[in-house]
Amino acid sequence: MIKSKLAVAVVAALALGSLSVAAYAQDVQAASSSGAQGQSSQQSQSASQSADSKNAKKLEAVTVTGSLIPQTQVETATPVITITADQMKKQGFSTVAEALQQASFATGSVQGAASSASFTQGAQTLSMFGLPVGFVKYLVDGRPMGNFPALYNGSDAFNSLSGIPMDMVDHIDILPGGQSSLYGSDAIAGVINIVLKKHIDAPAIDVRVGGYSEGGGADRRISFADSFSWGKFNSLVGVQFEKSQPIWNYSRDLTSQFFTQGTSAPVASRDYLVNARVGGYQFEDPNNCSSVTGQFNGSEGKRYRKNSGYYCGSFDTPGYATMKNDEKTVNFYTHNTFDVNDNLQLYGDLLYNYDEQKYSTGSNYMWWGTSIDYGYIYDTNLGKLVNLQRAFSPEDVGGYQNIMNKNYENSYMLTLGGRGSIGQNWDYDLGFTHSDDKLIEHNYQRFDGPIDAYFRSHVLGQQLGLYNGYYPEFAVNYGAFYTPMSPSDFRSFTGYTDTDAKTWDNMLRAQLTNASLFSLPGGDAGVAVVLEGGNQGWNYTPDPRLLNGDVWGTTDVQGAGHRSRYAATTELKFPLLSQLTLDVSGRYDSYHVAGQDVGHGTYNIGLEYRPFDTLLLRGRYGTAFKVPTLADEFQGLSGYYNFVTDYANCARLGYTGANVENCPSSYSDVQFFGQQSGSAKLKPITATVWSYGLVWAPLERMSLSVDYLHWDINNEVNQESSDQLSNAEYLCDVGTIAMNTQTCQAAFAQIVRGPATTLNGIPLLGDIEEIYTPKVNVSNEQVNAISANFSYAHGIGSWGSLIWNASYSDELKHTYQDYPNDPAIDLLRHPGWSTDFKTKANASLTWNKENWSATLYANRYGRTPNYLATYYDSYAYAGTGKLPAWTVYNASVTWHPLKRLGLSFLVNNLFNKMPPMDHSYPGTSGSPYNSSNYNVYGRAMYLEANYRFGVPE
Numbered sequence: 024m025i026k027s028k029l030a031v032a033v034v035a036a037l038a039l040g041s042l043s044v045a046a047y048a049q050d051v052q053a054a055s056s057s058g059a060q061g062q063s064s065q066q067s068q069s070a071s072q073s074a075d076s077k078n079a080k081k082l083e084a085v086t087v088t089g090s091l092i093p094q095t096q097v098e099t100a101t102p103v104i105t106i107t108a109d110q111m112k113k114q115g116f117s118t119v120a121e122a123l124q125q126a127s128f129a130t131g132s133v134q135g136a137a138s139s140a141s142f143t144q145g146a147q148t149l150s151m152f153g154l155p156v157g158f159v160k161y162l163v164d165g166r167p168m169g170n171f172p173a174l175y176n177g178s179d180a181f182n183s184l185s186g187i188p189m190d191m192v193d194h195i196d197i198l199p200g201g202q203s204s205l206y207g208s209d210a211i212a213g214v215i216n217i218v219l220k221k222h223i224d225a226p227a228i229d230v231r232v233g234g235y236s237e238g239g240g241a242d243r244r245i246s247f248a249d250s251f252s253w254g255k256f257n258s259l260v261g262v263q264f265e266k267s268q269p270i271w272n273y274s275r276d277l278t279s280q281f282f283t284q285g286t287s288a289p290v291a292s293r294d295y296l297v298n299a300r301v302g303g304y305q306f307e308d309p310n311n312c313s314s315v316t317g318q319f320n321g322s323e324g325k326r327y328r329k330n331s332g333y334y335c336g337s338f339d340t341p342g343y344a345t346m347k348n349d350e351k352t353v354n355f356y357t358h359n360t361f362d363v364n365d366n367l368q369l370y371g372d373l374l375y376n377y378d379e380q381k382y383s384t385g386s387n388y389m390w391w392g393t394s395i396d397y398g399y400i401y402d403t404n405l406g407k408l409v410n411l412q413r414a415f416s417p418e419d420v421g422g423y424q425n426i427m428n429k430n431y432e433n434s435y436m437l438t439l440g441g442r443g444s445i446g447q448n449w450d451y452d453l454g455f456t457h458s459d460d461k462l463i464e465h466n467y468q469r470f471d472g473p474i475d476a477y478f479r480s481h482v483l484g485q486q487l488g489l490y491n492g493y494y495p496e497f498a499v500n501y502g503a504f505y506t507p508m509s510p511s512d513f514r515s516f517t518g519y520t521d522t523d524a525k526t527w528d529n530m531l532r533a534q535l536t537n538a539s540l541f542s543l544p545g546g547d548a549g550v551a552v553v554l555e556g557g558n559q560g561w562n563y564t565p566d567p568r569l570l571n572g573d574v575w576g577t578t579d580v581q582g583a584g585h586r587s588r589y590a591a592t593t594e595l596k597f598p599l600l601s602q603l604t605l606d607v608s609g610r611y612d613s614y615h616v617a618g619q620d621v622g623h624g625t626y627n628i629g630l631e632y633r634p635f636d637t638l639l640l641r642g643r644y645g646t647a648f649k650v651p652t653l654a655d656e657f658q659g660l661s662g663y664y665n666f667v668t669d670y671a672n673c674a675r676l677g678y679t680g681a682n683v684e685n686c687p688s689s690y691s692d693v694q695f696f697g698q699q700s701g702s703a704k705l706k707p708i709t710a711t712v713w714s715y716g717l718v719w720a721p722l723e724r725m726s727l728s729v730d731y732l733h734w735d736i737n738n739e740v741n742q743e744s745s746d747q748l749s750n751a752e753y754l755c756d757v758g759t760i761a762m763n764t765q766t767c768q769a770a771f772a773q774i775v776r777g778p779a780t781t782l783n784g785i786p787l788l789g790d791i792e793e794i795y796t797p798k799v800n801v802s803n804e805q806v807n808a809i810s811a812n813f814s815y816a817h818g819i820g821s822w823g824s825l826i827w828n829a830s831y832s833d834e835l836k837h838t839y840q841d842y843p844n845d846p847a848i849d850l851l852r853h854p855g856w857s858t859d860f861k862t863k864a865n866a867s868l869t870w871n872k873e874n875w876s877a878t879l880y881a882n883r884y885g886r887t888p889n890y891l892a893t894y895y896d897s898y899a900y901a902g903t904g905k906l907p908a909w910t911v912y913n914a915s916v917t918w919h920p921l922k923r924l925g926l927s928f929l930v931n932n933l934f935n936k937m938p939p940m941d942h943s944y945p946g947t948s949g950s951p952y953n954s955s956n957y958n959v960y961g962r963a964m965y966l967e968a969n970y971r972f973g974v975p976e
Contacts, residue, residue, distance in 0.1 A: 088165075088196035088216045090606065091205065091551035091594045093538045098718045100606055100629025100641045102730045104128070104197040104812060104830070108220075111192070113878035114867055115913030115931045117231075117242070117965070119192060119217065120147035120184035125882050127830040128152060128199055128213070128810060130860045132955035134176065143173050145348065145380040145430035146183035151199065151212040152808045153837050153850070153859040154734070155741075157181045158649060160202065160210035163217050163374060166438060167206075169458035170652070172524030172563065177580050177663055178699060178742040178798065180561070180652035186376035186434055188263040188354035190229050190246035193220045199810055200732050201647030201712030204608040204627035207555075207590055208650045211710050211736065219374070221358050222259055223250050225923075226972040233965030236935060239270035240347055240960065255362040262355050269349040269382065272950070273342025275959045277937065280338045282944050282951040286891070286902060289946040291326040291336030292386070294318070294414040295505050299407045300399050300689065301782075304332025307405075307501040314506055318416035319343075319386075331688070335505060340414065341949025343423045344385030347960060353377040367443040370454075378432040383423045387949070389467075390414040391474055393483075394694065395576045398790075400483075401490035403498045408490070411482070411504065421510030426467045426517070434460035452534045457527070464522040469575040470568070473516035520566035522579060526653075530557035545598030553592040560585035561653035576664060582701060584657025586616035604631040606643075614650050617703035623648045641730075642715035651705040655740050655798055658701035667745045667794065669693045670753035672787045681900045684945075696793050699742050706800050710736040725815040732808045738800040745794045747841075748773055756788075765842045773797075802843045807836035823872025831864040854888030854903075855896025858953055861885050874919035884909040887956055891943035906939040909957065923974035927967040935962040 086093045089101035106122055116122035123129060124147070131150020134143065148156045156175055161168040161182040171183040195217050202210040226249035234241035248261035272278035281289040295315065297305040308314075312325040312335040319337040326336040355375040362368050392412040393400050399408040420426050440454025479485070482504045487496040532555045539547040565579035594608040606629040613622035627645030634640070668683065669690040678686035716730030748770050754760045755767035773796070776789035813829040837850040837857065850857035862885035869878040885908050892903040912933040919925050938957035952959060 088214070089198050089202070089205070090596070091534065091553065091592075091608075092536060092549035092596045094549065094596065095546075096604075096631070098639055098641075098728075100604075100631050100643045101198055101202070102200065102641075102714065102716060102728065102732075102810065104199070104810075105194055106197070107194040108192050110828070110867075111189070112927070112929075113869055113876065113915050113917070114880040115878075115915055115929050116189075117244075117931075117963075118147070118185070118189055119187040119195070120149075123184065123195070123197075123215065124149045125865065126197070127832040127863045127865055128197065130808075130832055130834055130863050130885075131156075132858050132953070134955055143171065143175050143181075143183070145185065145378065145382075145432065146171050146173065146175070146181075147185045148175065148181050148183060150859070152732070152734075152806055152832065153834055153857065154212040154736075154804075154806060155179065155739075157209065157652065158212035160206050160208075160214045161217070162206070162214065163187070163436060164219055164372065164438075165216060166436070166454075166456045167209075167458075167528070167530070169434070169436065169460050169528045169559075170526045170561070172432075172460055172462040172526050172561070173464065174563070174580055174654050174658075176742070177661070178654070178658075180654045186352070186354070186378055186432070187217055188246070188261070188356060188374075188376075190244075190263050191219050191248065191261045191354065191356045193218045199730070199808075200643070200714050201625075201645060201710055201734065202627075203612075203625040203647035203710075204610045204645055205592060205594065207592075207610060207612050207625075208648060208707075211647045211649050211708070211712075211734070219356060219358065219372075220248070220259060220261070222257070223248055224971070225249075225974050227969060228972075229967065229969045231965050231967040233929075233963060234268075235270065235961055235963050237961040238274040240268060240963065242267040242965070256359070257361075258357060258359045260357045262353075264353050266351045267347075267349070269345045270347035270960060271342065271383075272344050272346055272385070273339070275346070275961070277952065277959050278346065278950050279342040280949070281341060282946050282948045284940065284942055285944040285946050285948065285951060286942070287329075287946040289338055290328055291324075291338050292340040292414060293328075293334050293336050293412055294323065294340070294386075294416070295335035296410075296412040297334070297499075297501075297504075298331075298410045298412065298689075299405070300409070302407065303330070304328065304334050305405060305407070305409060306333035307499075308335060308505040309502055310505060312505065315416075318418055318507060320417065323416070330685075337416075340386045342385075343383065343417055344387070344949075345382045345427075346950075346954075346958070349381040349427070351379045363441075366445070367441055369441045370438070371440075372438045373435065375435040376432070378430070378434075380430045380432075381427040383427045385423065386414045386416065389420070389426075389469070391469065391478060391575070396471070396475060397495050399494055401494045401496045403487060403496055404501075405499075408494055409499075411499070413478075413504065415513060416507070419508050419510065419513050420517075421513070428467055429465040431463040431465065432460065434458070448537045448539045450536045450538075452532075452536075454532055456530045456532070459527045460525065462524040464524070465519050466522070467517065468520050468568075468577060469517050471573050471575040474575045477512070477516050520568055520574060522563070522565045522569070524563045526559070526561050528557065528559040530555060543598050545600045545602070545604060548598065549594075549596040551592075551594045554590075555592075556587075556589040558585060558587040559653065561657065563654075563658075570662075578662035578664065578696075580658060580661035580663075580699075582654060582658035582661070584616070584653050584703075586614050586653065586656075588612065588614045602633045605629070606631070608645075612648075612650070616656060619703070621650060621707060623650070623707045623709070637720045639718040640715075641717065642713070644713040645711075647710040647712050649708040649710075651701075651707065651740055655701050655705050656703045658699070658798070660698055660700045663697045663699070664694060665697055665745060666692050666694050667749050667791065669788075669791050670750050671756045674753050674757060675785055675787055676782065681895060684894070693791050695745070695791050697745060697796055698793065699796050699798065701798050705740055705798065706738050708736060708738050708740060708800075710734055722815070722817075724817055727811075727813050729809065729811045732806075732810060734804070734806040736804040736806075737802065739802075739804055740798055741801055742798055743769075743773070743796040743841075745796055748794060748796070749791070764844060766845055769842075802840040802845075803838075803847065804840070805836060805838045805847075806834065809833045809835060823870060823875075826869040826871070827867070828869075829864070829866035831862070833862045834859065852898075853896055854892040854898070855894070858887050858893060858956060860887055860956065876917040878913075878915045880913040880915075882911050882913075884911075884956070887953065889941045889943040890948075890951070890953075902943050904943075906941055909936070909938055911936055921976060923971045923976070925969040927965075927969075929965045929967065931963040931965075932961060937961065 129149040131153040198214040244265040246263035322337040322339040436458045438456040442452040483497040536551040538549040562583040569579040590612040592610040597605040609626040611624045629643035632640045673686035718728045752770040775793040811831045815827040838847040840847040865882040867880040886905040915929040917927040944951035
């Protein structure tokens with residue numbers, strides 16, 4: 024089974040539950056193959072389809088993720104990182120997403136549940152080595168996962184990991200680097216293959232309960248699984264249910280109020296605000312805020328903002344958003360095989376997921392103001408152009424827990440097929456996979472007509488005319504403006520909208536493999552040929568009211584499309600010498616979309632050199648690609664609201680560089696209406712990828728691997744940045760960038776402004792009203808990174824055994840270039856562009872002795888830019904810098920009082936360590952940490968019991 028000492032060391036180090044290599048080999052030989060795609064675990068699957076139907080020769084080879092051809096080595100030219108189910112449990116991970124997001128290769132910043140008002144708060148994903156989230160190819164048992172129906176950041180198609188049942192996972196294989204020559208589109212950053220269980224020895228029930236020591240997030244999970252056999256039919260059935268409560272910002276000191284330890288004193292929210300175009304805040308409350316002091320749990324009062332004026336506000340408004348969703352999931356999984364004869368096995372797999380999530384974005388996204396519909400209004404009482412702004416308190420809405428947004432997701436993945444052998448050496452696999460994912464976004468909204476009607480009848484009164492022929496005139500009733508409302512009044516202009524989204528994918532796949540095609544000096548040559556065909560679709564249909572202006576201050580994306588595709592793949596493995604193996608693979612993918620064909624070919628050449636039994640030197644060179652997603656091609660003209668700094672007008676007023684923060688708020692924080700769209704004419708993203716490294720096993724149960732990885736990516740599809748467009752417009756306006764460059768032409772064309780104005784005699788550009796940020800093929804992105812992994816298992820006599828594991832990643836280079844004529848941006852030194860972790864490392868120590876097991880796990884997140892560094896996109900200004908590394912420890916203890924019963928106690932974030940304090944945030948911040956990098960959940964504790972029925976005592 025195992026060909027070399029190197030393979031023995033790798034296998035033994037990875038098989039964490041046992042120090043016996045022989046036992047490992049038996050497990051591999053007994054396991055069945057996992058899926059139509061032909062990729063299976065180097066730890067749990069053999070090239071045989073079943074132990075009863077294959078001869079001894081076939082048992083000598085295993086199929087590893089990263090190759091289609093069975094072989095006798097578990098390490099190849101392609102680096103593979105494996106995380107076992109046992110590792111995930113002992114290291115404290117509660118979900119598949121958590122295990123992968125905390126892995127060392129996941130260095131990129133990603134949005135999640137803590138990113139308030141993101142487009143996909145119910146989804147979980149990761150960024151491998153800082154590359155876009157859609158650049159990872161996700162497989163379940165070797166079959167491609169369907170995309171999540173909603174778009175990441177309202178723009179990018181991606182896969183969500185939230186629907187994978189933790190208790191049904193056997194292990195996960197991660198292949199860093201481009202893998203398109205075997206796996207096709209999306210496999211630029213790498214491939215993640217989630218391998219589900221295929222057999223269990225006895226019926227098992229697992230129950231886990233726990234929560235957070237700081238409050239919130241109480242979690243309950245129960246799962247049951249069993250394997251059955253009736254003659255030639257074999258089946259595994261598993262079900263998992265999990266319910267977790269939300270974590271509200273008010274339950275954590277750092278997020279319960281505006282920041283008290285920043286660059287300025289905490290500044291209260293502007294809950295009742297009258298802001299004049301000239302002259303700053305106008306305080307017009309005849310009761311001096313006394314009428315609203317009961318709002319926000321009694322924290323509302325008269326406040327003052329420097330250089331602006333007085334208003335009514337609260338320091339505690341940040342607390343009414345959730346940082347972790349309320350979630351309920353139900354998963355069902357079954358794997359079935361039927362041995363027709365020695366040469367044919369039929370199989371069928373089904374994975375179903377129901378996911379229900381609830382979250383609150385808080386009062387920051389629940390307000391009314393005149394700026395949305397009117398711009399400035401002219402108040403005849405004051406004789407000024409003003410904007411009114413009014414937030415809604417928990418007392419107004421009847422409790423934010425009662426108006427939470429809700430997502431409902433139903434997804435399934437069904438595979439049917441057959442596999443077997445033809446003649447002496449040929450194996451075949453023919454399978455059909457259908458995936459389907461439906462999402463309903465049931466979001467709480469303010470309706471445009473009713474909300475404006477309410478405030479016209481209660482506050483503004485009838486419109487009196489137009490000031491200067493442009494600005495609406497009102498005689499504002501400020502007594503009514505500074506008055507709380509009843510929940511019934513609030514309900515009169517609010518309610519839910521339903522957005523429906525769906526993705527689907529069909530794939531017919533045929534594979535023919537021969538691991539002993541002919542003999543070479545180093546052994547048998549192998550070949551694999553794969554043909555694929557299918558189609559896929561995407562449909563995102565918002566509630567019509569979101570697009571026709573009936574929802575106040577809110578819009579949505581839209582789009583729908585489908586395409587057909589086919590692909591052909593060939594892999595050849597040549598053991599040229601006993602020490603030297605050559606692996607060559609090539610693939611051609613073709614997509615028919617919108618009446619045109621988009622095709623792309625990729626290849627890979629890999630070399631494995633084993634100068635002696637304990638050392639492998641490896642290298643690979645090839646290409647990768649990503650076809651534009653259906654959302655890239657078919658997203659309709661979609662709107663969104665955002666805020667941007669008007670750098671050009673701030674500069675004309677004398678506020679540049681570090682002084683931009685002092686620019687008047689009407690220019691430093693401008694709300695605009697954005698629009699984006701897709702294009703069927705987008706080109707595929709292409710990449711050149713290569714890696715080289717080594718695997719060294721100086722001892723029988725020790726393995727060390729180090730690999731250097733390189734990506735050179737072209738034609739990348741991205742939505743343009745509104746902030747960068749505004750900054751580019753300023754640089755063009757002052758002549759820093761030549762007006763005839765593509766950068767300047769794009770900036771002036773895509774930013775729509777109102778009529779030019781003056782302020783204190785200074786000529787200004789018109790107010791920013793709209794910014795168009797389309798999807799475009801940008802020029803180039805390059806990444807160099809190091810990935811290292813270490814494993815060692817050894818006995819300590821009567822004290823049992825120890826198992827050590829460690830991994831490390833370092834992003835050495837990351838550059839990005841928007842347009843061919845623009846300079847490349849060094850993302851590692853431009854914190855305004857990227858806040859990724861440059862380095863990330865983790866290590867674990869597991870002790871096993873008889874019926875006891877204990878693990879200590881440490882995860883070190885490297886240094887990242889602080890807030891001011893990202894604000895200035897520089898480390899040159901006072902207060903800028905990097906935050907120190909953050910290390911979090913997990914611990915677990917498992918005891919088996921009976922062979923059939925296991926009891927575990929798990930603690931995540933053992934020392935309740937919060938992220939490094941970032942004192943560069945201002946007092947206006949309610950979440951003074953980078954939620955794309957860190958969380959402030961704190962310590963979590965779980966009790967878990969696993970019982971296996973029928974196991975002898």
